[in-house]
Amino acid sequence: MGIKYSNKINKIRTFALVLIFAGIAIMYIGLFFQQSPFLVTAFMLLGFLAIIASTVIYFWIGMLSSKTVQVQCPNCGKQTKMLGRVDACMYCDEPLTLDKSLEGKEFDESYNKKSK
Ligand SMILES: [Zn+2]
Structure with a gap:
């Protein structure tokens, strides 16, 4: 076996977790641009979207779990x-x-x- 495979549910869960941390990181980076209201808003919105996407993925995992x-x-x-x-x-x-x-x-x- 050349390539290592990992469990699909685990893979999706890891992705969702990374997305939450990315969202928080993006929001945090936004705090460094407080001189520019536009950049702060853009970063906050982007971070917020990442967290929302992650929540959706978690919900999706819940639905997938019923099919496992x-x-x-x-x-x-x-x-x-x-x-x-x-x-x-x-x-x-x-x-x-x-x-x-x-x-x-x-x-x-x-x-x-x-x-x-
Ligand atoms: Zn095993």
């Missing part, structure tokens, strides 16, 4: 959540599949898009 399948990881033995036909373990990034025909094959996220 609970499986026991064969590698680390923990209960993990899978999204789609192929996903990686949330704890050890072991590639997992629900489809027996794909077992042992090279892990490929494109299998999710095929509708068979």
